[in-house]
């Protein structure tokens with residue numbers, strides 16, 4: 001798995017002060033993508049044990065609410081490596097929430113068994129391709145109106161968030 005950077009504190013990638021991991025790779029090629037430099041899966045650098053330590057150190061700050069995984073498209077990264085990373089974070093910081101921004105919709109993602117397991121282990125998914133014909137700068141945490149913020153209900157099922 002490769003990534004471009006780890007940013008913190010970040011207030012634009014979810015609720016509260018967050019640590020954001022920007023993964024490499026996206027195959028979707030949305031027109032007017034805001035992050036084209038991340039599309040090449042070989043761009044950026046390898047996510048190493050040192051990267052994991054940096055991520056966990058930053059997440060450990062008391063004012064950090066949680067982790068956001070963005071890109072690129074995180075669901076174009078190695079699914080097993082992504083799942084392992086999420087499980088490590090959840091084990092170390094069970095009270096911090098995890099958001100993922102993915103170009104694939106929730107419905108598309110749930111066709112894959114490992115992505116389904118990833119979804120079971122996160123709190124919020126912001127899904128869908130960026131559609132410049134539906135661009136709306138007033139939306140919270142989304143670029144276009146087709147994208148949806150999903151959160152979990154008390155039974156762990158994804159429902160549309162009131163943030164939409």
Ligand code: SF4
Pocket residue numbers: 026027028029030033034035036071072073102103104128129130
């Ligand atoms: S899914 Fe995201 S990163 Fe990929 S092309 Fe679309 S806007 Fe860009």
